[in-house]
Amino acid sequence: MFKILVVEDDKDLNRTVCSFLNYSGYEAIGCLNANDANDALTDNIIDLIVSDIMMPGVNGFEFAENVRELNEDIPILFMTVKDDIASKKRGFRISVDDYMVKPVDFDELFLRIGALLRRAKIVSNRKLEIGKFIMDADEHTAYLNREEISLTNREFSILYKLLSYPKKTFTRMQLMDEFWDADTNTAPRAVDVYMTKLRTKLSDCDDFEIVTVHGLGYKAVLK
Secondary structure, three states: OOEEEEEOOOHHHHHHHHHHHHHOOOEEEEEOOHHHHHHHHHHOOOOEEEEOOOOOOOOHHHHHHHHHHHOOOOOEEEEEOOOOHHHHHHHHHOOOOEEEEOOOOHHHHHHHHHHHHHHOOOOOOOEEEEOOEEEEOOOOEEEEOOEEOOOOHHHHHHHHHHHHOOOOOEEHHHHHHHHOOOOOOOOOOHHHHHHHHHHHHOOOOOOEEEEEEOOOEEEEEEO
8 A cells, every 4th residue: 555645734635635545545644744744754655745835834845855855756746726837837846746736626636646656666566776776665575686685574674764765864763663662672772783784684785885873873875
């Protein structure tokens, strides 16, 4: 099931869009502002973003620009009352993939989302390909030079998260909160053990590295 992030400050519309998407076979996550949306992107593997432009605090343009700095491929669809050509130009200039003017027809929204997912090749398979390293989120497999690398579920999830947002630093606590049970008594330093294991298993990979950000946590850096 593909996860769609809905960023819309109108609570009723947000709820309605999420309900429609859930009914249509997607898993929708609703956020009322860009700050909450950034947290949702950190905590989930999101396949597509539907975002308003006019929001309090960080607006949709700024939010999309921030997303693009971390992820060049995730489809972004603006859903907004701003129907002027200047806004549309600005949206497409910052690499937004589609633009719908409110009030939107939900059947059309469904069709556009499907087209964006197909265009991004997410419907057929959710893969990360970095040089000779490939991760398949649906099959839960990882290959380097066509040879499968044995990863535990937690190792796979941590690595997929890091590679989905290259250059973004994740703190130990962020990783603990997402990939360990809420009631775990494991210390945050357990994350270091997993990073050591991942580095050992990926020692022959020349396409990226897991970098320690001293005092904070870890990030993936593409070479």
